[in-house]
Amino acid sequence: MQICEGEKDADTMARHGYVATTNPGGALSWTDDLTAWLRILDVRRAAIHEDNDEKGRQRTTKLIVALAGFIKLRVVCYPDVPEGEDVTWWMEEGKHSKEELDERIKAAKPDASAPLPFIDMSNWDSEPVPEQEWTVFDKIPRRQPALFSGEGGTGKSMEGLHLAAAHVLGRDCWRTMPERGPAIFVDAEDEERVLHIRLAAITEHYGVTFADLIKGGLHLISFAGKDAVVATVSRNGKIEPTAVYRLMVEAAGDIKPIQIIIASSANVFAGSEIDRSQVQQFVGLLTSITTVANGSLVLCSHPSLSGISSGTGLSGTTQWHNAVRARFFMKGVKPAEGEQPDNDLREIEFKKNQYGKISDSIVLRYQAGMYLPVPDASLDKLAREAKAEEIFLELLRRLTAENRLVSDKKSSAYAPAVFAREDEARKAGITSPDFAEAMRRLFAAKKIWNEPCGRPSRPSYRIALKT
8 A cells, every 4th residue: 555645646656556545635634534444444564655845754754653553664755856746756757667666665664663642732722622522412422332232132222223213313312312413223133124113113203204214314234144244353363354344334434424333242243252352453443433434333232141140231351341432231120029020111221431420320111112211210219119009009909808998089098098007018118108109100000990889879989909
């Protein structure tokens, strides 16, 4: 690979059969985006063709700092051309041949070493402090990958699709407004029809059409039953990008998605999840995608049994936690001893945020084909509410069998007050106000009703179970 200063020089090199590249915007305008592309293209060797002036030498230093970590570099100088001239002048005005250029490239000093990349802080007193950029505020930072783990069947890929739709529509998700922009959702586990079903629930929830999602820039890929590997291991143990990876990078460069969601890591990473170096290299490849896209990437993963039992939500080496800048874990809500589980509840627990405070957990409930946040809910509050309803029904059955009738009206038979005095309520710490709220919810859910009782001439009512 020949790295030139300007399109004219790159065209000159190309005319003589070389693979050449450059950057727009002037000698010193090389960007991290371009560095990422060369890394993605797996460039191993390159020659920097230096213009014969001070800017050319500054450019060489900048390129060495950016590239020497993964590319073996040679610096080809042209001291025999006028000040400010370049390889094009050397060949065309100096009347040199391609064979002579080959010899000059071969003679150039190999393995240029990068100086320590000290940051120039000289303008920081006069420049505004940059703000942290997010694709999902305080949860997912821009130009970084995040890890979204959860047991199989908890709904993390559904939530990933929900997040992608929220991005393209500019609608709320996870109690915040994600940055609006195109999104790519890659599912290596579920086929197209499943994505269709799940998106239908999302369009119904937001009151939009599939055409709105397309217009907003939602792109879907299903690799179900196909090779989805984006990174594999070479013979020397180094993580290498695959053809699928390069296609994804190309799509990221063309579409510039604000968010890419991939489900899941086991389908796309062919390395060892317990090897720190391989995991770090893989996350580095994902970071390169986010740099090209100028967005974020959410990688879904499955925790190990120990990751589930410990609550970390991890599998393999702890480098999965260390390498990403944000991490969150979706899990079911475990009932207290003796309680029936509520299989519709989920919790997203935010485990890491490198650039801000860790967000509070979000409690979700499955409804109409989606997991949606429960308003003003915490697991403790939901568990207490569920316990109050359970004991309310339990006491109603027992007191009815004992012919002890209770009422929803304030009286000596007022159910919440009567129930609060029973041993079951005292042991669980359930109060009369707790029972009053539980009674309201149970009436609304049609689990209890006011059953007529007493003489026809003087009707009265008692709370009874709805059969």
